[in-house]
Amino acid sequence: xxxxxNETKEFIKKELGRYExxxxxxxxxxxxxxxxxxxxxxxxxxxxxxxxxxxxVARINEVFHFYTMFNKKPVGKYHVQVCCNVACCMAGTxxxxxxxxxxxxxxxxxxxxxxRFTFTRVECLGSCDTAPMMQINEDYHENLTPExxxxxxxxxx
Amino acid sequence: MEVxxxxxxxxxxxxxxxDGYKAKGGYETLKxxxxxxxxDIVAEVKASGLRGRGGAGFPTxxxxxxxxxxxxxxYLLCNADEGEPCTFKDRMMMEKxxxxxxxxxxxxxxxIGSHKSYIYIRGEYVYAAKVLEKAIKEAYDxxxxxxxxxxxxxxxxxDVYRGAGAYICGxxxxxxxxxxxxxxxPKLKPPFPAVQxxxxxxxxVNNVETLAAVIPIIRDGAAAYRKNGTEKSAxxxxxxxxxxxxxxxxxxxxxxYKMIDLINNECGGVKGGKLKAAIPGGTSAPIITAEExxxxxxxxxxxxxxxxxxxxxxxxxxxxTRCMVDMMKVISHFYxxxxxxxxxxxxxxxxxxxxxxxxxxxxxxxxxxxxxxxxVANKMKGRTICALxxxxxxxxxxxxxxxxxxxxxxxxxGYSKVRGKSHGQMHH
Ligand SMILES: Cc1cc2nc3c(=O)[nH]c(=O)nc-3n(C[C@H](O)[C@H](O)[C@H](O)COP(=O)(O)O)c2cc1C
Ligand code: SF4
Numbered sequence: 001x002x003x004x005x006n007e008t009k010e011f012i013k014k015e016l017g018r019y020e021x022x023x024x025x026x027x028x029x030x031x032x033x034x035x036x037x038x039x040x041x042x043x044x045x046x047x048x049x050x051x052x053x054x055x056x057v058a059r060i061n062e063v064f065h066f067y068t069m070f071n072k073k074p075v076g077k078y079h080v081q082v083c084c085n086v087a088c089c090m091a092g093t094x095x096x097x098x099x100x101x102x103x104x105x106x107x108x109x110x111x112x113x114x115x116r117f118t119f120t121r122v123e124c125l126g127s128c129d130t131a132p133m134m135q136i137n138e139d140y141h142e143n144l145t146p147e148x149x150x151x152x153x154x155x156x157x
Numbered sequence: 158m159e160v161x162x163x164x165x166x167x168x169x170x171x172x173x174x175x176d177g178y179k180a181k182g183g184y185e186t187l188k189x190x191x192x193x194x195x196x197d198i199v200a201e202v203k204a205s206g207l208r209g210r211g212g213a214g215f216p217t218x219x220x221x222x223x224x225x226x227x228x229x230x231x232y233l234l235c236n237a238d239e240g241e242p243c244t245f246k247d248r249m250m251m252e253k254x255x256x257x258x259x260x261x262x263x264x265x266x267x268x269i270g271s272h273k274s275y276i277y278i279r280g281e282y283v284y285a286a287k288v289l290e291k292a293i294k295e296a297y298d299x300x301x302x303x304x305x306x307x308x309x310x311x312x313x314x315x316d317v318y319r320g321a322g323a324y325i326c327g328x329x330x331x332x333x334x335x336x337x338x339x340x341x342x343p344k345l346k347p348p349f350p351a352v353q354x355x356x357x358x359x360x361x362v363n364n365v366e367t368l369a370a371v372i373p374i375i376r377d378g379a380a381a382y383r384k385n386g387t388e389k390s391a392x393x394x395x396x397x398x399x400x401x402x403x404x405x406x407x408x409x410x411x412x413x414y415k416m417i418d419l420i421n422n423e424c425g426g427v428k429g430g431k432l433k434a435a436i437p438g439g440t441s442a443p444i445i446t447a448e449e450x451x452x453x454x455x456x457x458x459x460x461x462x463x464x465x466x467x468x469x470x471x472x473x474x475x476x477x478t479r480c481m482v483d484m485m486k487v488i489s490h491f492y493x494x495x496x497x498x499x500x501x502x503x504x505x506x507x508x509x510x511x512x513x514x515x516x517x518x519x520x521x522x523x524x525x526x527x528x529x530x531x532x533v534a535n536k537m538k539g540r541t542i543c544a545l546x547x548x549x550x551x552x553x554x555x556x557x558x559x560x561x562x563x564x565x566x567x568x569x570x571g572y573s574k575v576r577g578k579s580h581g582q583m584h585h
Binding site: 028067 | 239240241242243244245247248273279280281282283284316318319320321322323324335336337338339340341355356397398399400401405406407436440471473475479483484487488491494495583
């Protein structure tokens with residue numbers, strides 16, 4: 001059973017009064033709920049949000065499904081998002097991504113068996129001068145080499 | 158040569174803090190602005206010739222002048238969504254000089270008579286958002302935001318709003334929808350945001366760099382600002398340069414600067430091969446060839462004459478080891494992924510473009526598909542709610558005719574004319 005933590009509830013209540021319209025609190029609240037729920041938002045969580053926010057489930061879902069940063073299913077402890085747009089692609093991230101999948105016996109977008117990783121290809125993250133780069137959870141990792149990237153993943157436990 | 162007007166103090170780490178910013182004359186221009194009449198600030202910005210740095214290049218002062226005088230509250234929204242692929246200047250500006258943006262916004266808000274503004278920042282920029290939030294708190298604590306700022310009698314509240322991963326929220330009406338707590342879908346214009354924007358109230362949307370540029374204009378005057386740049390492209394601009402150059406990064410140069418000089422001087426020359434092509438203004442801008450690069454100057458008019466655009470000022474340099482079919486595949490995937498799906502030509506067209514170019518790489522295309530690509534792209538132009546559809550079509554109409562031989566070779570031989578038989582994961 002999913003329950004909003006007290007901290008999350010407090011956060012949502014504050015956000016509800018922060019903007020001109022209370023619906024503007026949906027995005028910040030989804031972020032908070034995702035943080036509480038190990039990186040993704042479940043249907044139960046949406047219902048809990050609907051109740052405390054007094055906004056219909058369908059209305060929250062509309063927002064939830066539009067934005068790519070809200071995860072619709074569980075993700076690994078480390079969500080490895082590899083930029084495969086122009087500059088990073090030129091710097092070899094597509095090949096890097098394939099090595100990640102191979103080495104971790106992973107499928108794109110699925111949690112690895114040990115629960116550690118989800119690998120996703122993403123669009124430009126605005127860090128092209130430090131290509132190739134990837135984002136792991138909230139942090140940018142830049143100027144990667146195949147070795148440094150693999151080493152980095154090894155160290156994430 | 159770089160001319161650092163906005164970025165003058167960016168190498169000073171302390172510039173990020175209120176004290177460090179003030180030590181370099183920060184918030185002095187705000188003080189000056191409060192001694193002026195709001196309409197005179199608008200007139201100065203108009204006279205400076207400043208054009209929007211977010212992509213469309215619309216004259217900022219003129220846009221401000223569109224606000225109706227109907228007594229309704231007005232909103233100022235800073236567009237910090239920075240989703241145009243290969244653009245990374247706004248992120249640097251916010252991370253290095255959050256107070257510069259805040260000061261630029263307060264001056265602009267005072268000029269247009271707005272008491273509430275938001276910085277809409279893309280969700281991925283977590284660090285920049287934290288830097289901004291900290292700076293905003295400092296500004297509130299110092300009486301630079303809130304009620305009766307600097308004893309001027311002017312009230313202004315500023316808040317940060319984080320997006321959550323959608324390129325379309327960079328389009329101003331998509332951004333407004335998103336800020337209103339909805340899907341970030343663009344709205345039909347007119348009405349333009351200046352007349353009916355956020356919460357259907359008069360709203361000015363400006364890019365981060367545009368708002369920061371208001372500071373030197375008010376500090377030094379429009380005439381001084383115009384000392385850099387050309388008649389139609391006034392001032393300096395930040396260019397994000399990436400790809401095959403030795404020193405990628407953000408560079409502030411006067412508009413009208415020669416592109417080849419930027420590549421060779423500031424960026425340390427082309428890396429890994431000979432210069433082949435450049436995307437001059439974000440991926441929405443049609444590609445130009447090495448011969449065109451030699452002639453290109455970085456201003457709105459020259460690039461428009463070449464059939465491309467200055468856009469957001471992000472340049473990707475490609476050397477002669479780059480396969481243009483690959484590049485097109487990456488670009489078309491992006492627009493297909495980011496179409497919000499409201500308009501049929503965009504939703505279907507971006508899908509078709511991506512499918513067609515992928516079929517070239519997987520060996521399933523026919524020679525006639527090259528013309529089909531252009532035909533599809535042509536049908537996507539100018540018939541949708543927002544300009545994403547055009548942004549998806551234009552790169553195709555640049556890359557296909559200019560590098561048609563590469564497409565033909567790929568289809569006939571089944572492998573890339575440039576990179577040979579290694580597929581380089583491009584089939585995914
Ligand atoms: C699909 C699309 C995406 C856009 N993305 C951005 C963006 O990320 N940042 C931005 O400042 N402008 C973006 N724009 C332009 C905005 O709609 C708007 O013109 C701009 O924010 C106005 O500010 P400016 O006049 O200061 O440039 C985009 C436009 C389109 C059509
Ligand atoms: S052109 Fe594309 S992105 Fe823009 S509103 Fe229409 S479907 Fe959405």
